[in-house]
Amino acid sequence: MSMMTEATTLTELLERIARREHLSHDEWKTVITEAETEDLRRLADALRRELNPDGVVTYVVDRNINYTNVCFSVCNFCAFYRKPGHEEGYVLSYDEIYAKVEEMIAVGGSGVLMQGGLHPDLPLEWYTTLLSELKQRYGIHLHCFSPTEIYGMSKTFGLTSEEVIRELVAAGLDSIPGGGGEILVDEIRRKRRTECNGQEWLEAMEAAHRVGLKTTATMMIGYGETIDQRIQHLELLRQLQERTLTSGQPGFVSFIPWTFQPDNTPIGKVIPTRLPAEEYLRWLALSRLYLNNIPNVQVSWLTVGLADGRRGLHFGANDIGSTMIEENVISKAGANHKATEEMLRDVIIGEGFIPRKRKADYTRLPLAS
Numbered sequence: 001m002s003m004m005t006e007a008t009t010l011t012e013l014l015e016r017i018a019r020r021e022h023l024s025h026d027e028w029k030t031v032i033t034e035a036e037t038e039d040l041r042r043l044a045d046a047l048r049r050e051l052n053p054d055g056v057v058t059y060v061v062d063r064n065i066n067y068t069n070v071c072f073s074v075c076n077f078c079a080f081y082r083k084p085g086h087e088e089g090y091v092l093s094y095d096e097i098y099a100k101v102e103e104m105i106a107v108g109g110s111g112v113l114m115q116g117g118l119h120p121d122l123p124l125e126w127y128t129t130l131l132s133e134l135k136q137r138y139g140i141h142l143h144c145f146s147p148t149e150i151y152g153m154s155k156t157f158g159l160t161s162e163e164v165i166r167e168l169v170a171a172g173l174d175s176i177p178g179g180g181g182e183i184l185v186d187e188i189r190r191k192r193r194t195e196c197n198g199q200e201w202l203e204a205m206e207a208a209h210r211v212g213l214k215t216t217a218t219m220m221i222g223y224g225e226t227i228d229q230r231i232q233h234l235e236l237l238r239q240l241q242e243r244t245l246t247s248g249q250p251g252f253v254s255f256i257p258w259t260f261q262p263d264n265t266p267i268g269k270v271i272p273t274r275l276p277a278e279e280y281l282r283w284l285a286l287s288r289l290y291l292n293n294i295p296n297v298q299v300s301w302l303t304v305g306l307a308d309g310r311r312g313l314h315f316g317a318n319d320i321g322s323t324m325i326e327e328n329v330i331s332k333a334g335a336n337h338k339a340t341e342e343m344l345r346d347v348i349i350g351e352g353f354i355p356r357k358r359k360a361d362y363t364r365l366p367l368a369s
């Protein structure tokens with residue numbers, strides 16, 4: 001039954017969520033549209049405490065390296081890319097990347113989150129040599145190449161996603177970030193990006209899970225999608241995680257919802273405003289509850305700011321993300337929040353939790369590090 005009957009009140013739906021039951025699409029829709037924010041917060045916080053009884057909130061010190069801005073996809077929510085042949089297109093040299101990694105290590109970082117555009121000309125060896133050099137030189141955690149980039153490489157090299165991932169893993173890849181997920185429903189996706197549909201993104205992730213990699217899942221809201229599409233997105237992730245867990249792999253280790261940043265993007269002329277913090281926090285809480293088969297949820301302080309980011313720790317988030325020593329993609333679209341490791345630790349302690357540094361795959365680092 002998808003319609004709420006008289007017997008199915010909002011209170012009963014909230015009670016079923018508290019029992020960790022999975023609701024129907026329409027029932028979740030009723031919850032997100034009708035529940036009090038405090039009820040969502042309370043339920044998400046209870047689940048978060050159940051899943052993390054030690055009161056720890058994790059964070060990571062790493063560096064986002066955007067190795068190229070050249071991209072053959074044309075996403076109208078993106079302020080970062082330059083089309084192939086554009087005079088402002090760049091590819092970082094290995095030496096430039098090594099220098100960035102050394103700066104990251106100097107401030108106590110554990111790895112790099114390397115992402116870029118879909119470059120049409122870089123050979124596979126460019127990626128594999130870079131990974132193996134980084135691993136050999138520095139022994140750091142390599143959290144690199146979103147499913148969109150894996151898709152781009154598979155098109156460019158005529159390989160399947162799984163074949164691409166196996167080559168990258170053999171070269172040193174440790175885990176895959178969930179960039180490019182946005183909303184995985186093609187009805188909105190077709191209006192926003194030209195490459196990598198929802199199925200292709202999910203297939204790349206499923207291939208990564210098959211290979212045994214840990215990955216993160218994301219959702220970008222506020223770029224013109226409907227509530228139904230947000231719920232469909234969560235369902236697609238939940239189902240993929242269900243399949244992965246059944247096969248004995250860890251799959252998605254975290255879910256990270258963030259908000260669309262409109263500045264300097266083509267679609268920003270139509271959608272110039274950011275999502276209100278209240279709406280973000282409601283969806284953060286709903287995501288925690290919906291995706292109760294994913295162990296961690298990260299609040300995106302980078303897009304909503306630290307003031308609202310810290311509130312997210314009471315709306316289901318048990319991770320506050322990265323210090324973001326360098327970030328070029330969403331900062332170009334107007335998210336210019338910055339934080340040091342000390343600031344993140346102070347926020348975590350200030351909200352009553354215990355800070356703990358982790359790696360990109362959510363493995364906690366020894367206390368002394």
Ligand code: SF4
Pocket residue numbers: 071072073074075078079080081116117118148193
């Ligand atoms: S969002 Fe990613 S895939 Fe889309 S244009 Fe920007 S860099 Fe390219």
